[in-house]
Amino acid sequence: MTRGDYLRNRVLLVAVVFTLLTPLWGVVDLLITPASIHTSLLLARLAMIGAFILVIVRGRRSATGLNGIRHLLATLILTPALFYLLVLLILGDHVNKQLFGYSFTPFLLIAFLSVFPLTLIESLGLGLILIALEVFSQYINGLIFTGEGWQDLWLMCLLLIISLWANFSAITSLLRLYRQASQDPLTGLLNRGVLMVDLARLIDRLHSDHRGRCVTHSLTLLMLDLDRFKRINDLHGHSTGDQVLKRFANILREESRKTDILARYGGEEFIVALPGTVRKNAIQVAERIRKRCENCSVRSLNGQDVNFTTSIGVAELRREENIETLLERVDARLYAAKAQGRNLVVTT
Numbered sequence: 001m002t003r004g005d006y007l008r009n010r011v012l013l014v015a016v017v018f019t020l021l022t023p024l025w026g027v028v029d030l031l032i033t034p035a036s037i038h039t040s041l042l043l044a045r046l047a048m049i050g051a052f053i054l055v056i057v058r059g060r061r062s063a064t065g066l067n068g069i070r071h072l073l074a075t076l077i078l079t080p081a082l083f084y085l086l087v088l089l090i091l092g093d094h095v096n097k098q099l100f101g102y103s104f105t106p107f108l109l110i111a112f113l114s115v116f117p118l119t120l121i122e123s124l125g126l127g128l129i130l131i132a133l134e135v136f137s138q139y140i141n142g143l144i145f146t147g148e149g150w151q152d153l154w155l156m157c158l159l160l161i162i163s164l165w166a167n168f169s170a171i172t173s174l175l176r177l178y179r180q181a182s183q184d185p186l187t188g189l190l191n192r193g194v195l196m197v198d199l200a201r202l203i204d205r206l207h208s209d210h211r212g213r214c215v216t217h218s219l220t221l222l223m224l225d226l227d228r229f230k231r232i233n234d235l236h237g238h239s240t241g242d243q244v245l246k247r248f249a250n251i252l253r254e255e256s257r258k259t260d261i262l263a264r265y266g267g268e269e270f271i272v273a274l275p276g277t278v279r280k281n282a283i284q285v286a287e288r289i290r291k292r293c294e295n296c297s298v299r300s301l302n303g304q305d306v307n308f309t310t311s312i313g314v315a316e317l318r319r320e321e322n323i324e325t326l327l328e329r330v331d332a333r334l335y336a337a338k339a340q341g342r343n344l345v346v347t348t
């Protein structure tokens with residue numbers, strides 16, 4: 001599960017809790033606020049429930065990416081903050097007597113931040129907005145620069161620090177778990193399972209963009225296999241074989257872009273997926289990788305320089321083609337490169 005999925009689940013859960021709590025808390029309005037503002041409060045509460053329902057509906061849509069979820073989270077936290085602001089403004093003169101029951105809103109919201117796996121910047125940003133809200137409420141109810149006001153601000157800062165700490169711990173353990181579950185431990189590249197999920201998602205998106213007449217994006221796959229790798233293991237030992245695999249993975253990193261997907265597909269077999277790249281340009285990337293390997297060596301434990309080469313199959317995604325047939329075609333080309341003598345790029 002990615003941070004986006006985790007964040008989405010938390011946002012949905014908290015949105016449901018807020019949706020249920022909002023009408024319940026409406027009883028507090030009836031009990032503690034003057035009858036003259038009940039209608040305004042009711043309308044504001046209905047608008048707030050509407051915003052929470054919007055968060056739930058949009059959050060459930062799988063097309064909503066990480067940025068979309070971040071916006072939903074901001075809506076979720078800032079909607080009750082806006083409601084509180086509204087309460088402060090419409091209570092007007094009654095504010096000193098009637099704020100009881102609402103004044104803990106900024107505290108509650110800041111405590112809720114610890115539920116989400118946010119980065120330090122994200123939680124600091126939201127936390128500072130909530131502290132500003134508290135300062136504004138103190139200004140309205142005359143507590144600003146008083147002993148009680150400072151005490152409340154101090155408490156809010158402490159709560160923010162605790163939230164930051166909780167978020168930081170949640171996000172680092174989440175990232176560690178994600179890395180362990182998604183990476184090949186030897187090379188640090190993606191493992192086959194994650195590659196298949198990412199590729200399937202990417203291909204789906206490209207096909208639906210195409211159907212929706214958006215710009216046509218291309219995708220080309222390279223399948224790479226180290227030549228006579230068994231011989232390297234047999235002659236120089238398994239640990240030298242491992243060094244070759246690591247060096248090869250580094251070459252792939254150095255020769256690709258940030259947006260490319262790099263994965264260890266099997267023992268000495270790798271996939272490089274090049275989104276937005278047509279076959280002609282992908283062949284150039286493949287040739288660059290092949291030549292880098294040809295000119296590269298690894299020092300074995302007994303001090304020998306060990307050379308290695310790679311064979312590469314190249315295939316561009318066709319219209320409506322699925323992941324299985326694309327992989328079959330690229331695999332056939334890799335097989336052809338092996339059959340034609342190895343250390344080759346085969347594209348047809």
Ligand SMILES: Nc1nc2c(ncn2[C@@H]2O[C@H](COP(=O)(O)OP(=O)(O)OP(=O)(O)O)[C@@H](O)[C@H]2O)c(=O)[nH]1
Pocket residue numbers: 186225226227228229230231233237238239240241242245266267268338342
């Ligand atoms: N050192 C090391 N070897 C591995 C690892 N994973 C797979 N291998 C070895 O990779 C070798 C693959 O050998 P083969 O499939 O016969 O292929 P090859 O010798 O590269 O021959 P061609 O692919 O036909 O050029 C096997 O000996 C595996 O044991 C690994 O993580 N580390």
